[in-house]
Amino acid sequence: MLRKELVAASAEPLILSILAEGESYGYAIIQEIKTRSQNRMEWTDGMLYPVLHRLERKGQIKSRWVEAESGRKRKYYSLKQPGKKALAEHREHWAIVHAVLTGFGHQSYV
Amino acid sequence: MLRKELVAASAEPLILSILAEGESYGYAIIQEIKTRSQNRMEWTDGMLYPVLHRLERKGQIKSRWVEAESGRKRKYYSLKQPGKKALAEHREHWAIVHAVLTGFGHQSYV
DNA sequence: CATAATGCATAGCATTTCTATGTATCGCAA
């Protein structure tokens, strides 16, 4: 399993990148993270929801309640424009750090 | 400048990767980070030393005092075997997150 | 001789993380 500092640091960009592919809801996002990381990241719901709420408070994502055919209610989240921008910025920053860590810092990162 | 969660999460691997190229001391490490990141990461000494101490406490690096020709005393740090191992692990984990964030999680990360 | 740069160290405040807990519905098997 991944180091927890990494999990924390990647939380927001990861959620944004999932929502960039279409709206989704809490439970499904947790499973998507597990799938994408090939079981190397495992989030609890208690870790996810606060991040979702924070992102919404910051205006990067928005939510709406949807009743599934099953009758169960789900809160679907989707990206807002500032969220797309934030995601792009996150990816750029990660690329820089990744380059510094792996490339020995002697090439251009652009 | 980079987001601070990222700076924090990359602290240990970054220091280890610098020391992997040879022993160094606090002040020089701070400058090396600045250089490598092309001024996009700027560490204060107050951020660095605690990390250095922590890494030493964990047995990943070791230190020795050296008197420079100038007469100034410097504490040189170098990698120990567990530190090399930790660095390799860090790099692996970063690669995974990087892949999940950029590659949409549909390819192999190995 | 004053200031900037070099050099190390740490207390403790501020912030953040995330565990533990609560609530509720649905599907299924015993």
Add this chain to the structure above:
DNA sequence: TTGCGATACATAGAAATGCTATGCATTATG
């Protein structure tokens, strides 16, 4: 029909962490 596991959202507050602010000391420079 009842009990359990999976689904689904939410939050308080303990625990851990980051890093600013501060302290001290030496050397180079103007």
